[in-house]
Every structure is written in C-alpha cells, then in structure tokens.
Amino acid sequence: MTTTQQTHRHPPTSHDTPVLAELLGASKQFGRGPATVRAVSGLELEVRSGELLALLGPNGAGKSTAIGMLTGLTAPTSGRARLFGRDPRDVSARQRLGAMLQASGVPDTLRVRELLTQFRGYYPEPLPMAQIVAAAGLDGLEGRMFGELSGGQQRRVLFGIALAGDPDLVVFDEPTTGLDVEARRGLWATLRDLARSGRGVVLTTHYLEEADALADRIVVIDRGVVIAQGTPAEIKARVPGRRVRARTSASLTVAHQWPGVARASREGPWLELLAASAEPVLRALLDLDPSATEVTVTEPSLEEAFLALTHDLEDPR
Structure with missing residues (x-):
C-alpha cells in the first residue's frame, strides 16, 4: 500500500468482483412492545472488492446500525449479515476486517507505538509498522501518549489502528472529523490507494464533498431504508436543474419568485439559486440587476442532491 497523491478515481467495480460484505434483508430493532424502535428495515447492501462505498444519511438514519451489523458488533433482528461469506462474528472473518468507529475505547496512557504494536499483534499477518505510520500520517507521533494528542491526531491514530491487520475490508466511520485540510487530503489519498489495491472500503461521512471526491x-439511507444509490454522478442527476451563483443585490424574497427556483440562499454579496432551468433565472436576474457580476451556472452539488432526496422523503409534496 502506498500513499501517492493521485486524484483520479479508479475504474468502477463490476458485478464479477467478489462480494466482501453484505446485508440481506437485514432489519434491526431495539426494545420491546410499545417502546420498540426499528433502526433499519429490510436493508440490502453489498461491498465489493476494489470498491469505495460511501454510506450517507442524516443523523438517526441507521448508518451506525448498518455498520454495526456488517462488522459483527450487533446482529440483525431479522435477515442476514455476511462478512467474507461468514457470520460477521466469526474470528476468521474478523481477522480480515479493519474498522475505525466513533467510539474507540483506546487507553489514554499508552504511547502511539505501543498501541500500534498491540493491535498488530492481534493479526496473523499485520501491516509493517512503517507503512501504518506513513499511511496514517503519524510520523513523529510514535512516542507520544494517546491522551496527550489533539483530537485530529487521535483520529489519525485510530485510522492507523484500522490498517494494522492489513485488512481486505476497511470500515471508516467519519474518519476525517477534526482533521485539518492537509491531513484530510493525506487520508483521502490512502483511502483511494486501499480501494485501488483491491480492498473494499466503506466510508460514512458528513462531508459530502468527501463522498463526491472519493x-x-x-x-x-434514511429512516432505516435505502432511498437512493449509484455513482456520485447518478446521485447528483436525481436533482434536475442547475445551480446559479451571482454577486448581486437582488433580494431572496424576489429571487424565490423567479421561474423554476426551488431554493435560494445568500452569503454576503453572493446569491445562490437552485432552479429547474438556468435561462429564465438569468434573464430575471439581469433584468432586475444589470450590474450583477461573477455569474456562474453549474450542476447541482451532491449536498443539494442529498438534501433534496432526504427532504422529499419527509415532505413528498
């Protein structure tokens, strides 16, 4: 595994590549009787070799529950979870899995080198220490105690622990939270390299530009069910229209009345619109404010597609 800074996306996986993990009609509920909470319902999900899969959803959508079932931390109430064709709690399957989850349980009093050594010892063929340090950006931190590290540095240590066993499938739950831009870009490169090497990678993130890029x-998923899936381009295509951005004095109240405008927002002098078609909006904008400058028209972002998909589920009007 290397940590090159290449930014192109590797060729998409095909249905001929091996399935590493899957949920088959998996449902999970907590509690009993009137207090029962159904976290996920009939979830169908698969992760293939060489694929980087981003699992997105609003808070409470069921992402963590889905990850828990894939990794064997919790069992489905109904349906099945399979990890390398086995029950995810099977030791031989879990030895091929690496995971970076929100709750770490890592002791504050151990040094980074000690932590990595300890976790490498759990696996029959661990990744060499030098590769872990390079991939997670831990050079110079090996002698520091975990509890003395900043939040971002601790996230990098947990990232390295996830790689310790040289896994065939790696699950990262919000891996770049708290990282600065340089560290985040470095971990992006490692994630790409993991998938290019034939491993499967599952990523949950609140940074939608991260999912779009990787x-x-x-x-x-929302409310425990899959509401959309596809490539980033396919997800963005679910939102028709164009995004118009301009430096203008036009007010939000007026902009909302222009033809086909679905959403309008302002940040300082900048007006941003999501509209069914750009042409009538541009005409209305320039008629009102001929001095408008720096006008751009682009496709909707992944964030806009995500908001439209999850909003439509809540309010189908």
Whole structure:
C-alpha cells in the first residue's frame, strides 16, 4: 500500500468482483412492545472488492446500525449479515476486517507505538509498522501518549489502528472529523490507494464533498431504508436543474419568485439559486440587476442532491 497523491478515481467495480460484505434483508430493532424502535428495515447492501462505498444519511438514519451489523458488533433482528461469506462474528472473518468507529475505547496512557504494536499483534499477518505510520500520517507521533494528542491526531491514530491487520475490508466511520485540510487530503489519498489495491472500503461521512471526491458508489439511507444509490454522478442527476451563483443585490424574497427556483440562499454579496432551468433565472436576474457580476451556472452539488432526496422523503409534496 502506498500513499501517492493521485486524484483520479479508479475504474468502477463490476458485478464479477467478489462480494466482501453484505446485508440481506437485514432489519434491526431495539426494545420491546410499545417502546420498540426499528433502526433499519429490510436493508440490502453489498461491498465489493476494489470498491469505495460511501454510506450517507442524516443523523438517526441507521448508518451506525448498518455498520454495526456488517462488522459483527450487533446482529440483525431479522435477515442476514455476511462478512467474507461468514457470520460477521466469526474470528476468521474478523481477522480480515479493519474498522475505525466513533467510539474507540483506546487507553489514554499508552504511547502511539505501543498501541500500534498491540493491535498488530492481534493479526496473523499485520501491516509493517512503517507503512501504518506513513499511511496514517503519524510520523513523529510514535512516542507520544494517546491522551496527550489533539483530537485530529487521535483520529489519525485510530485510522492507523484500522490498517494494522492489513485488512481486505476497511470500515471508516467519519474518519476525517477534526482533521485539518492537509491531513484530510493525506487520508483521502490512502483511502483511494486501499480501494485501488483491491480492498473494499466503506466510508460514512458528513462531508459530502468527501463522498463526491472519493466514492465509486454512494448509498443514501434514511429512516432505516435505502432511498437512493449509484455513482456520485447518478446521485447528483436525481436533482434536475442547475445551480446559479451571482454577486448581486437582488433580494431572496424576489429571487424565490423567479421561474423554476426551488431554493435560494445568500452569503454576503453572493446569491445562490437552485432552479429547474438556468435561462429564465438569468434573464430575471439581469433584468432586475444589470450590474450583477461573477455569474456562474453549474450542476447541482451532491449536498443539494442529498438534501433534496432526504427532504422529499419527509415532505413528498
């Protein structure tokens, strides 16, 4: 595994590549009787070799529950979870899995080198220490105690622990939270390299530009069910129209009345619109404010597609 800074996306996986993990009609509920909470319902999900899969959804959508079932931390109430063709709690399957989850349980009093050594010892063929340090950006931190590190540095240590066993499938739950831009870009390169090497990578993130930049495939879930899946381009295509951005004095109240405008927002002098078609909006904008400058028209972003998909589920009007 290397940590090159290449930015192109590797060729998408095909249905001929091996399935590393899957959920088959998996449902999970907590509690009993009137207090029962159904976290996910009939979830169908698969991760293939060489694929970087981004699992997206609003808070409470069921992402963590889905990850828990894939990794064997919790069992489905109904349906099945399979990891390398086995029960995810099977030791031989878990030895091929690496995971970076929100709750770490890592002791503050151990040094980074000690932590990595300890976790490498759990696997029959661990990744060499030098590769872990390079991939996670830990050079110079090996002698520091975990509890003395900043939040971003601790996230990098947990990233390295996830790689310790040289896994065939790696699950990262919000891996870049708290990282600065340089560290985030470095971990992006490592994630790409992991998938290019034939490993499967599952990523949950609140940074939608991260999913757009990295993912071969995106699965969006809400209220425990899959509401959309496809490549980033396919997800963005679910939102018709164009995004118009301009430096203008036009007010939000007026902009909302222009033809086909679905959403309008302002940040300082900048007006941003999501509209069914750009042409009538541009005409209305320039008629009102001929001095408008720096006008751009682009496709909707992944964030706009995500908001439209999850909003439509809540309010189908």
